[in-house]
Amino acid sequence: MILRLLVAAVDTVAGATGMPTEYFASESERDSNQVASQAIYFTQTGQYLTGEMLTFWSENGGVNVFGFPVSGEAEQDGLTVQYFERAVLDLNADNLSAGRIQLRLLGVDAAAPRYRQGSAFKPDQSQYAGLGTYFPETGHSVSATFEDYWNRNGGVSVFGFPISSECVSNGVPLQYFERAILEYHPDNPSEWRILQPLLGYDAALNDGVDTSARPPDGQSLVYEPGLLGMGGPGDDDSTVYLTFDDGPNPQWTPQILDILRDHQAQATFFVLGELAGSHPDLIAGIVNEGHVIANHGYDHRSMVGMNLHEFNNQIHMTENAAGVDITACMRPSPTGQWTATQWGVPMRLAMMWRSGILILGTGNDQAPRSSPIG
Numbered sequence: 001m002i003l004r005l006l007v008a009a010v011d012t013v014a015g016a017t018g019m020p021t022e023y024f025a026s027e028s029e030r031d032s033n034q035v036a037s038q039a040i041y042f043t044q045t046g047q048y049l050t051g052e053m054l055t056f057w058s059e060n061g062g063v064n065v066f067g068f069p070v071s072g073e074a075e076q077d078g079l080t081v082q083y084f085e086r087a088v089l090d091l092n093a094d095n096l097s098a099g100r101i102q103l104r105l106l107g108v109d110a111a112a113p114r115y116r117q118g119s120a121f122k123p124d125q126s127q128y129a130g131l132g133t134y135f136p137e138t139g140h141s142v143s144a145t146f147e148d149y150w151n152r153n154g155g156v157s158v159f160g161f162p163i164s165s166e167c168v169s170n171g172v173p174l175q176y177f178e179r180a181i182l183e184y185h186p187d188n189p190s191e192w193r194i195l196q197p198l199l200g201y202d203a204a205l206n207d208g209v210d211t212s213a214r215p216p217d218g219q220s221l222v223y224e225p226g227l228l229g230m231g232g233p234g235d236d237d238s239t240v241y242l243t244f245d246d247g248p249n250p251q252w253t254p255q256i257l258d259i260l261r262d263h264q265a266q267a268t269f270f271v272l273g274e275l276a277g278s279h280p281d282l283i284a285g286i287v288n289e290g291h292v293i294a295n296h297g298y299d300h301r302s303m304v305g306m307n308l309h310e311f312n313n314q315i316h317m318t319e320n321a322a323g324v325d326i327t328a329c330m331r332p333s334p335t336g337q338w339t340a341t342q343w344g345v346p347m348r349l350a351m352m353w354r355s356g357i358l359i360l361g362t363g364n365d366q367a368p369r370s371s372p373i374g
Contacts (some may be wrong), residue, residue, distance in 0.1 A: 039220040040227070044068045046213020048220060053082050053089055056101045061153050063225075070201050070211045083204040083211070086180065086196045103158065103179045106199040111163060111176050120167035121176070135161045143175050146182045149194040189329070242267035245296050245331065248275055248282035257289055267291050270331045273298035273318030280323055287324050295319065295330040303332045 039050040047069040049057060057066055067085025074081055080091040088104035111121065123139025132141035142150050143166035150159055160178025167174060173184040183195050204211055216222065242260075247253050247269055260267055269286050271293060276283050286293060297303060298317040306314070319326050 040223050041216050041220040042068050042223045043216070044223070045070050045211075046215070047072060048214065049082075052091060052101060053080075056089060057084070060158055065153050065158060065196075067196075067198070067200065068223075070204055071209045072214065074209070083207075083209055084200045085198050087200045088203050103160075104203070105160065105178050106203060107160060107163060107177045107180050109203070110181060110197075110199055118167070120164040137161050138163050138178075140165055145173060145184050146175050146194060149182065150177075187325075243270060243294075243331075244268070245270045245333075246275075246300065247271055248279045248286065250279060250282065253279075253282050254285070257285055257291075260291070261289060268294050268329075270294045270296035271318065271322060271326075272296050272300055273314075273321035276318065276323075277321035283322055283324055293322060293324055293326050295326055297330075297333045300333045 039048050040054060041048055045068045049069050053073065057069075060066075066087045066089075069082060069084050071083040073091075076090075078092075078094075080093060082089050082091075088106060090102045090104060092100055092102070132144050132147050134141045138161040140162040142162050145166055153159070159180045159182070162175060162177050164176035175182050181197050181199065183197065185193050185195055188195070201211075203209075221227065242265065244253075244256060244267060248271060253269075256267075269291055271283070283293065295315055295318050297314040298321070299314075301314075303311060303314065315330060
């Protein structure tokens with residue numbers, strides 16, 4: 001019965017790419033004015049965006065640049081403030097100019113004095129070497145590694161001027177800007193090679209901000225990729241993305257591969273490390289057919305409540321057991337329990353960034369454009 005359902009499903013997605021594009025940055029051109037005038041609820045963090053904060057967020061890169069909101073609006077020192085995963089927005093209601101909302105200088109804050117003594121923070125002469133756009137305001141150039149991303153996502157107005165040259169920390173190339181830090185991860189999918197640390201979330205912790213999840217009010221729109229014209233797969237509502245968990249399985253995986261081959265369809269296989277290590281031939285078959293291997297943990301134990309060490313072990317043991325390149329993408333187990341209220345937003349966000357993995361779940365799996373099959 002399951003295989004007959006699979007055949008029917010594959011007929012609708014023949015030729016589709018295996019990895020759901022909703023999990024990658026997108027530049028779909030939807031008119032978001034009507035949506036941005038309403039309150040949006042984010043199941044990913046249990047927070048709301050509304051009014052000017054929502055408009056600014058949606059018009060300047062949204063989730064791809066700032067991440068999800070991790071707090072509600074609050075008053076601080078005469079300003080209305082809201083914290084996001086990668087940024088903090090300050091709204092000055094008394095300012096009638098276009099610059100009513102300002103991004104906090106989190107990059108400057110992160111470059112603590114003891115780090116700013118390093119050679120990377122000394123003004124350089126890159127304007128003579130042709131190594132990137134030079135800014136005399138800070139005496140630094142935007143590194144060629146980050147210049148395209150920096151320009152496409154707002155430049156000075158979003159990230160500020162560069163305050164360091166490109167340097168390497170823990171093996172990761174990075175550059176400091178006034179409002180952000182950009183990191184380069186060459187092994188990630190192309191859309192996620194430039195990443196930002198969760199400076200906004202760290203600021204919320206340091207400031208003692210309430211990041212607890214709020215319940216949905218049943219009236220606000222619920223955020224999904226593509227709702228605001230970004231971070232979604234586009235306007236083709238007929239697309240279904242096939243993903244398979246808990247394998248490879250010697251009984252089912254060969255039959256699934258046969259059906260996918262017959263219909264010239266692609267899929268993503270979220271594998272378990274212990275099974276991948278036991279069936280290297282099946283892993284090789286998946287890869288040879290052009291499908292994507294992704295991470296579902298090592299032994300399918302519940303990840304709810306795991307500490308960072310345990311979580312990292314699940315990721316890296318699976319990567320080692322598979323013996324092939326695994327996309328930097330993970331579906332935690334059991335997926336249905338990966339929610340802000342059951343695990344806790346702070347631990348989820350911290351693990352998501354510091355493990356260098358893009359995590360699928362917490363509402364995204366229920367989006368209409370990634371309807372599960374099976």
